[in-house]
Amino acid sequence: MDSIVSLKSMGKVFHTKNGDVKALDDINLDINRGEIFGIIGLSGAGKSTLVRCINYLEVPTEGDVYFEGKPLKQMGEQGIRNIRRNMGMIFQQFNLLSQRNILNNVCFPLEISGVPRAAAVKRAKELLKLVGLSDREKAYPAQLSGGQKQRVAIARAIATNPKLLLCDEATSALDPKTTKQILDLIKDINKNMGITVIVITHEMKVIESICDRVAIIENSRIAEMGRVEDIFANPQSDIGRKLILGDVLPNKEIVSGVKLRIEFDGRSSFEPVLSNMILSCGIPVNILYAQTKDIGGSAVGHMIVQISGEEEALKAKRYLDSIGVVYHEVELTEGKELI
Amino acid sequence: MTSMILKGLFETLLMTVASSFFSYLIGIPLGVVLVVTDNTGIKPMPKLNGILGVIINLIRSVPFMILLIMVIPLTRIIVGTSIGPVAVIPPLVIAAAPYIARMVESSLKEVDAGVIEAAKSMGASNAQIIFKVLLPESKPSLLVGAAISVTTILGYSAMAGFTGGGGLGTIAINYGYYRYQTDIMFITVAILVILVQIIQEIFMRSSKSSDKRIR
Numbered sequence: 001m002d003s004i005v006s007l008k009s010m011g012k013v014f015h016t017k018n019g020d021v022k023a024l025d026d027i028n029l030d031i032n033r034g035e036i037f038g039i040i041g042l043s044g045a046g047k048s049t050l051v052r053c054i055n056y057l058e059v060p061t062e063g064d065v066y067f068e069g070k071p072l073k074q075m076g077e078q079g080i081r082n083i084r085r086n087m088g089m090i091f092q093q094f095n096l097l098s099q100r101n102i103l104n105n106v107c108f109p110l111e112i113s114g115v116p117r118a119a120a121v122k123r124a125k126e127l128l129k130l131v132g133l134s135d136r137e138k139a140y141p142a143q144l145s146g147g148q149k150q151r152v153a154i155a156r157a158i159a160t161n162p163k164l165l166l167c168d169e170a171t172s173a174l175d176p177k178t179t180k181q182i183l184d185l186i187k188d189i190n191k192n193m194g195i196t197v198i199v200i201t202h203e204m205k206v207i208e209s210i211c212d213r214v215a216i217i218e219n220s221r222i223a224e225m226g227r228v229e230d231i232f233a234n235p236q237s238d239i240g241r242k243l244i245l246g247d248v249l250p251n252k253e254i255v256s257g258v259k260l261r262i263e264f265d266g267r268s269s270f271e272p273v274l275s276n277m278i279l280s281c282g283i284p285v286n287i288l289y290a291q292t293k294d295i296g297g298s299a300v301g302h303m304i305v306q307i308s309g310e311e312e313a314l315k316a317k318r319y320l321d322s323i324g325v326v327y328h329e330v331e332l333t334e335g336k337e338l339i
Numbered sequence: 340m341t342s343m344i345l346k347g348l349f350e351t352l353l354m355t356v357a358s359s360f361f362s363y364l365i366g367i368p369l370g371v372v373l374v375v376t377d378n379t380g381i382k383p384m385p386k387l388n389g390i391l392g393v394i395i396n397l398i399r400s401v402p403f404m405i406l407l408i409m410v411i412p413l414t415r416i417i418v419g420t421s422i423g424p425v426a427v428i429p430p431l432v433i434a435a436a437p438y439i440a441r442m443v444e445s446s447l448k449e450v451d452a453g454v455i456e457a458a459k460s461m462g463a464s465n466a467q468i469i470f471k472v473l474l475p476e477s478k479p480s481l482l483v484g485a486a487i488s489v490t491t492i493l494g495y496s497a498m499a500g501f502t503g504g505g506g507l508g509t510i511a512i513n514y515g516y517y518r519y520q521t522d523i524m525f526i527t528v529a530i531l532v533i534l535v536q537i538i539q540e541i542f543m544r545s546s547k548s549s550d551k552r553i554r
Contacts, residue, residue: 057456057460081462081464082462084461085461087460088461089457091456091457093451095451095453095454095457096454097472097476099476099479099549099550101551108458108461112461112464112467112471140552142551
């Protein structure tokens with residue numbers, strides 16, 4: 001696949017008064033042209049630093065960023081500025097110019113890159129139409145809602161026809177309904193304009209709803225990376241399980257028996273897997289936890305079941321093997337998290 | 340007497356307007372340099388920033404009356420005389436420019452770092468950030484600062500009366516203080532009070548009407 005951005009053994013160390021802080025360590029990542037790539041992690045994991053390294057707002061201290069195959073480290077200041085014009089960026093706090101009206105906010109990046117005023121205004125009007133704010137072009141940011149401000153920020157970010165759009169927690173300051181609208185807009189832009197999108201978030205629902213692939217960041221490193229369906233169906237890392245399962249807590253009452261985590265991909269969720277297993281094995285099954293999500297149009301999820309008795313568990317495992325459903329035996333001890 | 344006071348008023352206005360103009364001519368670039376070269380600025384230059392900071396603080400710590408006398412030789416070189424309203428302009432500018440630089444610095448620092456980051460992410464150069472982001476975004480705050488700075492300059496200009504600077508300050512000192520004509524002193528003070536009110540009001544109103552954050 002043709003990658004638009006590559007990060008090669010990239011690291012970032014901040015030198016602070018209290019010693020060095022390693023924000024990123026050995027990051028290797030290829031972003032494919034045209035995809036929506038998600039980067040998720042808890043706060044402090046280094047994801048914001050990562051996205052800032054991509055447009056060199058932060059300069060990596062190790063390794064480098066390659067944009068369309070060219071390393072950024074060898075470009076001068078002017079070169080970096082030109083590269084940045086190929087990368088739009090939106091932020092959690094929108095960061096609009098408060099003293100300029102909406103139209104002039106969208107004109108701003110065009111002005112910076114030397115587009116004549118008339119052409120800039122024409123382009124800005126088109127973009128405001130695209131984001132559905134044509135009627136507000138004379139308004140100032142203070143007069144807009146959060147969702148409207150983010151729409152303006154998106155229009156501004158794509159004004160110079162960038163190849164890449166970086167979204168740094170772009171929906172984290174918005175309510176769920178507005179979040180959905182903004183995510184839909186980002187998805188539309190990705191589809192219709194062919195702009196590659198990198199999304200930074202701490203919310204799994206953002207990844208689920210728009211991303212093709214995801215990287216999970218923990219302690220400055222990539223813990224896990226892959227297609228969103230695969231990661232959701234079968235997270236390999238501890239942090240992956242934690243992010244996907246959320247706040248599943250152990251139930252102290254249930255510690256006996258064998259616990260199996262059964263994974264459902266899009267296919268198996270249409271089959272009554274559990275009923276069939278109970279009927280064909282003739283064993284009692286206790287459901288401890290279950291969750292399904294709609295990811296990219298297919299239902300994926302997992303379920304944790306408790307089966308008392310080793311023999312019964314063996315039967316169940318054989319049955320699951322025979323129908324090709326993925327499962328893992330899980331430990332469940334008091335005081336530890338479920339998965 | 341009226342013509343004398345009118346002449347004084349004219350001289351005071353001349354000193355205030357001219358000194359404010361030249362002080363801002365120096366103060367704005369100086370304030371911008373202070374912000375830009377700061378550790379958190381867009382072009383950190385700690386040494387230059389430190390040196391400028393020390394110079395500014397040095398000048399600001401000299402009482403204006405002392406400064407007025409200290410710079411007399413320099414005033415003679417610049418304007419050819421050390422008395423009269425025009426002679427007050429150089430010491431006023433020297434005293435006010437560092438003060439204004441600090442006012443401008445604090446106004447520019449109010450600009451949200453996120454907005455500057457956004458401009459950077461669009462490929463803006465440092466000059467573009469200064470002229471298209473920092474200065475326009477801090478305009479309302481700069482105008483509030485100007486209300487304070489210009490009224491301070493007006494006050495300082497009156498002080499120049501002690502060294503024969505001319506203007507309302509000289510009238511108040513010569514007639515009110517040396518000749519015990521308290522009525523003239525009160526009239527000049529009243530005019531100064533009204534002037535301060537007018538200047539304050541003009542800048543505050545223009546600040547408010549230019550600010551797009553509150554509607």
